[in-house]
Amino acid sequence: MxxxxxxxxxxxxxxxxxxxxxxxxxxxxxxxxxxxxxxxxxxxxxxxxxxxxxxxxxxxxxxxxxxxxxxxxxxxxTFADKDPASELLSDYGIYTREMDIYERILPDLANMVKNEIGDSQKLFAATVDVDRSKESIIFEDLSLEEYKVASRLKKLDLEHTHLVLEKLANFHAAGAALAKRQPGIFEKNFDRGFFNKHTRGYESTMKNLLEALSRSLEFNQDLKQRYQAKIDRLVDHVMDYGEKSTSINPGDFVTLAHGDLWTTNIMFQYDGKGHPTNAILIDFQFSVWNSPAIDLHYFFSTAMDDNLRWNSQPELVQFYYYKLVESLKKLKYSGSVPSLFDFQLQFQRRAFYAVFSSLIFEPCMLYTGKEEASIAQGMSDSESGIRFRDSVFEAEHIRNKMFFTLPYLDQFGLLDTM
Missing domain, CATH: 2.30.30 (SH3 type barrels.)
Incomplete structure (x- = not known):
């Protein structure tokens, strides 16, 4: 067993x-x-x-x-009660939230996408059972239909990225329309993403990983001179900046955001020539009522090919935006739809999401070392925890990536006082 x-x-x-x-x-x-x-x-x-x-x-x-x-x-x-991650994650309400989503939300969204938007392809895995007493979900095994996860190390090219953005636009449009049709459906327990006003359970993990990043800069004097002080300052403000970046402002377009959209939480189906023909979203534990821009920043930072990220972000936001508007029209969405200009501004205001996902989460997602990788290791002050975090940032592929990531973020002022 x-x-x-x-x-x-x-x-x-x-x-x-x-x-x-x-x-x-x-x-x-x-x-x-x-x-x-x-x-x-x-x-x-x-x-x-x-x-x-x-x-x-x-x-x-x-x-x-x-x-x-x-x-x-x-x-x-869920993890067993004795697992250090269990208490942290329960404070975020992730288990109750995902059970709600699979039981009450996804069936409605799937029908809206299929019958109103006109996308007949599957967007989610079908729910077999939700057992609240066991805090468990049984759902269909997508591998039976030859769905697979793309390489987290290789990341997604433009063909995969366009497909994901189109599916994401349908998901966001349907979530916004559902909230108009069923007022209050997202009011309870959908306000606790990685940054929120209720808990800072991830604070120690995020600070510990930033400190490990700072230590890793000792290996390169140029990066150390330019960025170590900025990273050290960020350690004390990461949660404040994160909460600021997820605050909903008047006039923002908001919807149900996936909240954790990276390579492992997307499954693809392929044709005989290896081209992706459909993408399915999985893992809704951190789904949150917020700007769709947080999904875009997180996805761009953790799942998309680096060359696309450095060179094509504005046009990819535009591609997503037009797909979103098209889907909202088909759903006869009754709320206000932002202009492309306003949506690009909304995307910029959420830019700190790219900082924490690039400097904290992505290195862990790309970890290939031999240390145990877990939330407990991120939180722990033990020698094992410190060894794991140092090994994340001392890896050659992460050190090489920081030559591009740090200047990229810094040019937008995202490593300065905000």
Whole structure:
């Protein structure tokens, strides 16, 4: 039931439990589970906010008792209570929020995108079961339809990026329209992204990683001279600046933002020539009611090819904007739609999102070292925690990346006092 280097599977994930859930999902009380196999769906340290398992099942029904059917599903659950990440993440309400999204929000958004926007392709994984007592979600296994995650190290080229931005525009447009049709649907528990007014649970992790970045600049005297003092100052202000960048201003266009849109949270389907034909969004634990610009900054900083990021951001914001406006019109959105000029300004006002995602999160996402990678390691003052954080920024590919990332951010004044 468990493998070395992975979180153990939940003790409650038994054959009887799965059989009961599948009977409800397939609407067939005669379903009998013949075989259950549980395997980790992601290695420990590759999913920082939950435990993922793939369950392979073999079952029969009374109507087809001689025919054994085989399929698989994904089970997403919270960390065990003893895990240091459990308390931190529960303060952000991520588990309740994602259960709400899969149970109440995504089915409506999927219908709106399909029937009103006219995109017949899948945008989310179908929900099999939401169990609030276990804080778990079972959903379809997209790998059965040959969906796969792109390389987090290689990142996304223009073809993938355009596809994601089009899907993201549909998602944002549908979220904004749903809020108009069902007032108050996003009022409870959708105000706690990485930066918010309620908790600063990530503060120690973010400060610790910035301090490790500062230490890594000792290896290059030019970068040290130009940026170390700025990074040291940022340590004391990262949460303040983050909260400022996510404050909603009068006149802002706001919607349901994904909140954690990077390579691992997008799955692609491909044609026979290797071209992406569809993109599906997964992992909505940090979804938040805010500007869609935070998704754009986060995605550009963590998932997109660096050359596109350095050279093509304004035109990619424009590409996204026109897709958003087109989808809002099809949904007969009753709210105010910003001009491209105003939306570009809104994007600029959220630019600090690019700082924390570039300097704190992205290096961890690109980690290839041998130390255990986890939220606990980011928080810990232990030798192991410090060793992990230093190894993140001492990696050659991260040190090389900082030659471009730091000047890029600095030219916009994003490393100065804000």
């Amino acid at each position: 468990s493998t070395e280097g992975t979180h153990p599977s939940p003790t409650w994930l038994t054959a009887d439990y799965v059989e009961q859930k599948l009977r409800v999902y397939f609407k067939n009380n005669s379903l009998k589970l013949i075989k259950l196999q549980i395997k980790p769906a992601s290695p420990k340290g590759k999913n920082y906010a939950s435990v993922m398992n793939r369950i392979s099942v073999e079952y029969t029904t009374t109507t087809d008792s001689k025919i054994k059917k085989v399929t698989s599903f994904l089970v997403k659950a």
